Amino acid sequence: MNQQLVPHYQRVKRMIADRIAAGSWTPGDRISSEAELVKALGVSRMTINRALRELTIEGVLTRVQGVGTFVATAKPQAALFEVRNIAEEIAERGHQHRAEVLTLKAEPAPEDIAATFGLKPGVKVFHSVLLHRENELPVQLEDRYVDPRHAADYLQQDFTRQTPYVYLTAIAPISEAEHIIEAVLPSAAERKLLKIDAHEPCLQLTRRTWSAGKPVSHVRLIYPGSRYRLSGRIAPKREG
Amino acid sequence: MNQQLVPHYQRVKRMIADRIAAGSWTPGDRISSEAELVKALGVSRMTINRALRELTIEGVLTRVQGVGTFVATAKPQAALFEVRNIAEEIAERGHQHRAEVLTLKAEPAPEDIAATFGLKPGVKVFHSVLLHRENELPVQLEDRYVDPRHAADYLQQDFTRQTPYVYLTAIAPISEAEHIIEAVLPSAAERKLLKIDAHEPCLQLTRRTWSAGKPVSHVRLIYPGSRYRLSGRIAPKREG
DNA sequence: TATATATACATGTATAGACAGCCAGCCGGG
DNA sequence: CCCGGCTGGCTGTCTATACATGTATATATA
Structure with missing residues (x-):
């Protein structure tokens, strides 16, 4: 009616x-x-x-x-098979998202990053480290390298307002992504930021993204194991 | 009515x-x-x-x-975790695969399994536990529950010869799969089987599969963190 | 011809009423 | 005290009906 x-x-x-x-x-x-x-x-x-x-x-x-x-008494879940924005995801749960920018500068590319971007080691690339909080509880540490050739004004962005993901997808739509998932024990510094105990296993998701066939970003995301899990539903690629 | x-x-x-x-x-x-x-x-x-x-x-x-x-037309998104056979995967690397059957019996369904299969808790379901080795090194612990209604002769199979995955997909092709990935610390018994130290983080992949819309199998796969990682490449679902 | 309008049909939502199935707690009998 | 049945309250499902809303097609109009 x-x-x-x-x-x-x-x-x-x-x-x-x-x-x-x-x-x-x-x-x-x-x-x-x-x-x-x-x-x-x-x-x-x-x-x-x-x-x-x-x-x-x-x-x-x-x-x-x-x-x-x-x-329900359920852990928060992160979508695994969908490349998306953590801020949006948290908002969908009706929670508050806050990002803290720990690092944002140009620095010489580590070897693996240089290889990904097809640069000589030592050439400067953009590097950012963000701590994402859900209702003030740290839920993701984001350690990202970006190829300056595809995001020239990366360092001028305010990433407390708009996540790097949103910024990057706006200027360079993702054409392809590669994910590697590992169980790791974070370093002492990372543990302190995430406010977790020693020996707490964490999920580490390493994602490389391409736009129009060219590598754009290499990001390492660490999730506290006790607070997060990744999930997704898929149809099988082929049949087997 | x-x-x-x-x-x-x-x-x-x-x-x-x-x-x-x-x-x-x-x-x-x-x-x-x-x-x-x-x-x-x-x-x-x-x-x-x-x-x-x-x-x-x-x-x-x-x-x-x-x-x-x-x-609906087939999802454009490729599977990140292609549902596939660990034996095949190991063979692709030119290594030797060996599976050890630790458990293979019918037993009362735990609550979550019963819920997945739409059975009352306590109804008997098939349960198997396998340890997979790559060149004799333990690489995966497979703890699987199967709905007897879709695989009546599950207990009669020789899983050292053919993995449960191969058997199940042969009799009930996968139409859908759900994955949950967590970083966990295995139990003492599991640590012993996998031959890993205490405090070694492991990846736990929980997978539920459906065939023609009906739940068939619930499997928990544990990978030693230091020896394994999961990876995949995808195209983005949409943009966000 | 190009543009509005009417119409038919599809899905989307909302309602009141009914009955089935399940469970916790009460209560009485042993 | 324990045990069993009764019962009220809750979720699960199904129905018949109604109206809202979106789309395509046919028809009328400028």
Whole structure:
């Protein structure tokens, strides 16, 4: 009936996600029953049911027939198979993202970086190190090298406002990417930044990206193992 | 009402997935409209709508308001973790592969496995644990659960000769896969099998596979961090 | 011819009502 | 005290109906 710009079930979903984000409902809590939400929000039970069902599929809620609906206690997840922006990803979860720029300068290329970019070792390339926080909790350390020939004004950017990823994809759309995933123990300095204990295993995702066939960026992303996991769904490449 | 153990909307989903798998509808084809399916299947439009909506979310269909519902064309994105056989992979490197079967039996399904397979907890499922070696060095611990309904003679196989992966894909081709990657510290028993030190971070790849929309296998693969890494190349899904 | 308008049909959303299935907790009998 | 059945509350599903919204096609108009 009453059609807003946003459908009712989506508004219900957002309202519930908001209440969880605001802390009114915390992980493990039982939220209002469908009948209670019907009364409180003035929409039909089917609409409430759809909202709750979708939030369950999305991993926000857990439902037990005969008992109730609960706030899920799940780790945050990073999309693995999609090259995307961590700020956006965090925003999608209704959380706050903040990036801290630890390094932003031109420096002589390490050997492997020079090889990737097809430069002689020692030629200067751009180097940035950022610490990304989700609700103030460090969730990703981003150590990036960029070929100056494709992003001449990289050093002039304000990466607390716009992530390097967004900037780079804007000026040089990704045509290809290579990922390498490893389990590592970060260095002492990295551990301190990420606020993790010694011996805590971390995921390290190394990504090289190309634009129009030319290498643009080499980035190493470190995720604290206890706080993050990478996931994705795919169809098989061929059949086997 | 619901006269089967399986809800109507799920039977509708499976019927459509089957027709696509059988080739009656091929990628790009327009399938029957909701109204036509209502007449053909004798269920309400809301039920048809739910089935089609979920298949759309799952990437099987594409819907355009005012026009119709179409079989989705193959995803343009290549698989990062190509689902493949470790024995083959090792052979490609010119090395020798050997698998040791540590466990192979039917046992009551743990809760998460039961949920994946749509069974009640405690129902027996097949469970296998294999240690894969590359030139005698342990490189992967494979802990697998299989739905007996899709691989009745799983326990009769000789997995030193043919990996579970090869056997399963032969009897139930993979239609979909979900991957979760974590950095973990293995248990003491697992460390001993893999011959690694305490505090050595390992990659844990959890993979669930479906065949014709039905869950077939849930496998946890542990790779010693110092010996293995996962890599892949992809084209970006979209831009973000 | 080019452009508006009407119409048919598709999907998208919303509703009230109904019944099934499951579970925790209460309560009574042993 | 323990055990079993009853029961109220909750989620899961299904239906019939209605209206909203988007698209393509046929038709009328400038």
